[in-house]
Amino acid sequence: MKLFRNKILLLPAFVFLALPFYGFMTAIVQSLGNEEPLSHYWDLLDSDRFLASIAFSIRTAGIATILSIAIGLLLIRSFYKILVQLSPRLRVWIPMLFPHFVWGYMVILLLGESGIFSQIAVVSGWMESQADFPIWTRDRYGIGIIITYVWKEVPLVILLLLPVYSSIRPEYYALVDTLGGNGWNRFTTVELPHLLPVLVESFLIIFSFSLTAYEVPALIGTTFPEMISVLGYEWFYGSSWDDRPLAFASMVSISIFLLILTIIGYTFLNRTRLKAMRGGK
């Protein structure tokens, strides 16, 4: 393969990839334990705490990802002509400059029961007391986590989709119009085929991150159900050493799940029709 002819050039990349690979392999070994193989995985399936956590995590990360992509897509569709200019584009990307932890803290300050919004609601007379303000942080539905991720990831979606919209030739819209098409036809025929690869990749990136990242759910999530990353951390650093293999088993399971999801995503993108978009078959 041409890529491997200059093996020396790939060495830094291999060294870099070797570290997470080593970590992953170690995690697999640790998750298997010394007893019956896969016993910790069976334990996971018997654990109500794990099953509740995984369901909550997939649901929360899924909603946050879909909302981020939908809102990002809507914003870029409506404003991409403005966003190609530097100044508006930089303003949209401001949330990307802050760490997730900071953004989560800001959501607590704004939307917590004693936060700024609840104070405004009481002062303006909308609510009698701050206790009437809905629980949006450390709530059992993960609303605070979802709001934090959506707020943080929408600019990322815009960043990823902007080059796609800039590359669509406007003549295609005129073509659909002259063939008798409407706005929906413009979107499905002209935009969607260009967007699909980026949407699939954006979904994989945002979903993988929000499913497994620790800081936001640790800061703004509740104790039950907790996100899988929080549960894994507790199992790893908990008082009982017996739980540590469960932490490895849960993280390995998530990695395999994400790997399968990625393979499905890229298999979809490798369909003949989408390859033809890129000029090949």
Place this chain on the structure above:
Amino acid sequence: MNQTTLEIKNMTKNYKSETVLNELSFQLQQGEILSIVGPSGSGKTTLLRVLAGLEEPTNGSIFMYGEEITKQKANKRDISLVFQQPLLFPHMTVMENIVYGAKISKKYKKEKTDALLTAIGMGKYQDHFPSEISGGQQQRTALARAMATEPEVILFDEPFSSLDPSLRQDLRYWVRNFLVKQKTTAIFVTHDMEEAMIMGDKIAVFTEGQFQQIGKAKTLQESPANLLVASFMGGNLILSEEEYISLQEITLSPPTDRKADRIYEATLLHVTYQHARPIAHLHIHSLDEKVSLPLQHEDELQENVTIYIPDSEVRRFHEEGR
């Protein structure tokens, strides 16, 4: 007598202070093909976009079969546009591209799209994606897709400009025959006079936002309305704003059979060959005009030449021909 398919009355299009289309009026009969020829940037594409409904005219009206369609949106008009580039949808096969045109305009019949596919000679490639076929095949597919919407009028915006010359030549005749066979009313925009003559029943010379003259190629060649038409047609030497002479009547030596009343000095710029004949490209100093004269003998060539013009062959522009 043929019915009037498309009628344009006093159409004007302004962009800020610039007038791109200036009080245009013309008619197209059913099955007629009109070539519009003009230099780049003269507003030809704007004219097509206004006719297709992609842009609104500043003033004036458009009628189709007597019904006003000026305010009608592009997707409601029975007018298709074939663009400079084929603009096939890259994720659809040849057949899907054609069927898309028919389905989107709610005029899909399998027999019809099959017939179109056969007519453009793409049956063998129906399952190919645009990236797998040549530029000419792509443009033929784009034409079939536009035809599949069964438009009353089809507009062509320099559809061959991105093709190489030999392919362009073949496709010109193919499209012309196709349109004639389908009895389709069409407007064909180009900046190439030869292409305009091949494609159109009539030719409209379009510059400065106006039709300078509309007529058959022979009329435009023999009786140009003004110097813009004469210079665009080529084959003439413009002597003044009122006079011109056909290049055929100019000689590089004193004529033996008649009197040469006007004599001009010129410099030989270059020699090229066309149809196996040498062509001298000359600059006439006093007129500040460049002309290309076919030569009988290469030995006529010198750096400085004298050209002879008989007064009897000098013609005046026919403004009434507009």
